[in-house]
Amino acid sequence: MELIKITDRKTEKMFLDTARTIYKNDKVWVCPFDNDIKAIFDPQKNPYYRHGVAERWILTDGKKKLTGRIAAFIDFNLAGSYDQPTGGVGFFECIDDVQAASLLFNTAKDWLKEKGMEAMDGPINFGETDKYWGLLTGGFTHPSFDVPYNPPYYQNLFESYGFKVYYKMEGFHLSLTKPIPERFVKIAEWVANKPGYEFRHFTWKEEDKIIKDFSVAFNEAWASFKKNFEPLEAEYIRGVLKKAKVILDEEFIWIAYFEGKPIGIYLMFPDLNQILSYLNGKLDLFSMLKFLYLKKKKTITRAKGLLMGVIPKYQGLGIESAFIFKLIDVFKRKPHYTEIEFSWVADFNPKMRKIFISVGSVPAKNYITYRYLFDRSKEFKRYPIPEGK
Numbered sequence: 317m318e319l320i321k322i323t324d325r326k327t328e329k330m331f332l333d334t335a336r337t338i339y340k341n342d343k344v345w346v347c348p349f350d351n352d353i354k355a356i357f358d359p360q361k362n363p364y365y366r367h368g369v370a371e372r373w374i375l376t377d378g379k380k381k382l383t384g385r386i387a388a389f390i391d392f393n394l395a396g397s398y399d400q401p402t403g404g405v406g407f408f409e410c411i412d413d414v415q416a417a418s419l420l421f422n423t424a425k426d427w428l429k430e431k432g433m434e435a436m437d438g439p440i441n442f443g444e445t446d447k448y449w450g451l452l453t454g455g456f457t458h459p460s461f462d463v464p465y466n467p468p469y470y471q472n473l474f475e476s477y478g479f480k481v482y483y484k485m486e487g488f489h490l491s492l493t494k495p496i497p498e499r500f501v502k503i504a505e506w507v508a509n510k511p512g513y514e515f516r517h518f519t520w521k522e523e524d525k526i527i528k529d530f531s532v533a534f535n536e537a538w539a540s541f542k543k544n545f546e547p548l549e550a551e552y553i554r555g556v557l558k559k560a561k562v563i564l565d566e567e568f569i570w571i572a573y574f575e576g577k578p579i580g581i582y583l584m585f586p587d588l589n590q591i592l593s594y595l596n597g598k599l600d601l602f603s604m605l606k607f608l609y610l611k612k613k614k615t616i617t618r619a620k621g622l623l624m625g626v627i628p629k630y631q632g633l634g635i636e637s638a639f640i641f642k643l644i645d646v647f648k649r650k651p652h653y654t655e656i657e658f659s660w661v662a663d664f665n666p667k668m669r670k671i672f673i674s675v676g677s678v679p680a681k682n683y684i685t686y687r688y689l690f691d692r693s694k695e696f697k698r699y700p701i702p703e704g705k
Contacts (some may be wrong), residue, residue: 317383317416319423322372328354330374331407332597334385338409338467344458345465346589347597353407356442357387363552367393369431370442372407373423375416384410384417388424389442390431398435399697400689403428405438406448409466410473417473425690435689437482438474439464446622450485450660454682460620460657461588463487464683471684479686483699485660487681488672492647492654500674504641507634514576515642518557518569527554529571529578537580537625563588563611567646568619572626572635580626582639587618587657614652621658624668636671664701 322331332350339345357372359365370389377383390403405424410417428436441448447462451470459465508515518526527550535547557564563586572580591610595603626635647653660683661668689696 317378317419318376318380319419320374320376322357322374327374328357330382331372331385334374334382335409336596337382338411342467344456346459346593347595348462348592349595349599350597351599356407362443364389364391364443367391368442371427373420375410375420383413384408384420386420386424387442388427388436390428390433391442395433400434400691400694401432402435402437402687403431403433404440404442405436406440406442408439408470410470412467412469412473414473414476418477421477421688425688429690434691435687437685437687438479440685446659450683450685452681453684455487455680457680458618459589460487460618460659461585461592463620463657463659463681474684474686477688478692479688480696481698482685482687483701484663485683485685486663486669486679487660487683488658488677489680490656490658490672490675490677492656494676496644497674497676500637500676501641501644503634504637508638508641512575513638514573515638516571516573517567517642517646518571519566523554523557526569526571527557529573530569530581533571533578533581533627534623534625536627560585562607563616565650568643570639570642572630572638574630579630580624580635580639582624582636582643583622584619584643584656585622586616587620588616590616590618617653618655618657619653621656632667636668637674640671640675662699664699666702 320327320330322328332353336347339347355361357370368389368391370387372387373385374382375384385407386405387407388403388405395401395403405421408420410420425436439448439451448464450464451474452464452466453471456465456468507513516526531548531550531553539547565586568584568586570582571578591607594606594610599607624636624639643656656677657680658672658677659681661672687696
């Protein structure tokens with residue numbers, strides 16, 4: 317076996333092609349856009365390079381056949397907030413071979429140790445947690461956009477090496493062809509119509525105001541939840557929305573207000589993977605024309621819930637339920653949509669899990685975020701779950 321560090325366009329192409337090699341016979345896998353994966357490792361495009369570093373490798377057999385890949389990275393804003401300095405590994409792909417996987421994990425571990433890390437989480441993203449985060453361990457059906465998908469044997473590769481469960485996550489599916497529980501509808505409608513509260517969806521005509529309000533609510537909601545939280549700037553949010561403009565639906569983005577103050581947000585996109593499954597990661601002229609044709613044919617029938625957040629003062633008042641109530645009304649006007657996927661909810665967030673269950677959604681996917689301590693004699697501590705849950 318030969319390990320090769322990614323240093324140029326040729327090796328970067330090999331890094332991308334490794335996934336195509338691993339999944340060549342898997343009809344469920346959807347190849348992400350090559351440019352999206354490349355952007356994660358481009359210091360000019362990924363803001364995490366302002367306070368982080370990353371490295372990538374590929375693995376070949378004796379005949380130059382691609383057999384695996386891995387990336388290692390450190391977010392220095394986050395690494396020191398744990399009991400031990402912790403980096404991350406991700407974008408792992410490998411044949412079903414414990415020896416090959418161990419070589420990839422050892423390479424990442426050694427690189428992280430050289431930079432002062434004492435543990436690594438994985439598989440995770442060098443960026444926000446809503447993308448490429450966690451290992452799929454149950455529900456090997458259609459993957460939604462930016463959500464992890466991998467062969468079932470990956471769990472054995474991680475656990476055989478010594479990774480332990482740091483926390484578990486669930487993905488929920490809501491069928492739009494079934495009636496929403498009446499009790500939920502009554503409560504959500506009551507919340508949505510309470511005096512002083514207003515719920516507005518995004519429009520391009522009001523993009524400046526709504527993007528500003530979105531960033532205010534997002535930053536206040538997440539500052540109390542995430543370690544070493546880094547606020548999102550309005551221009552970054554604007555860039556994300558403009559990049560997705562070709563598929564973005566204005567009625568899929570909502571902001572809650574109380575007496576004019578933004579207090580909560582909900583963001584959902586059409587599930588782009590239903591079109592990407594026809595493009596093999598490419599976006600040349602032919603692929604773009606095919607993309608537009610499939611979009612016009614309403615190929616996308618599933619929506620993906622990306623994030624929901626309410627600032628602490630207004631949590632527990634049913635704002636999240638009101639968002640879903642508003643969306644149910646939206647989907648009545650868009651009958652070609654048959655399903656929403658909510659991804660993902662961690663086991664340390666039981667309140668959000670209860671909300672998704674109350675609306676009639678069901679757990680459909682299981683994921684694990686692992687941690688590996690370099691000093692094997694140290695006590696392993698799982699991510700804390702609220703007491704009594």
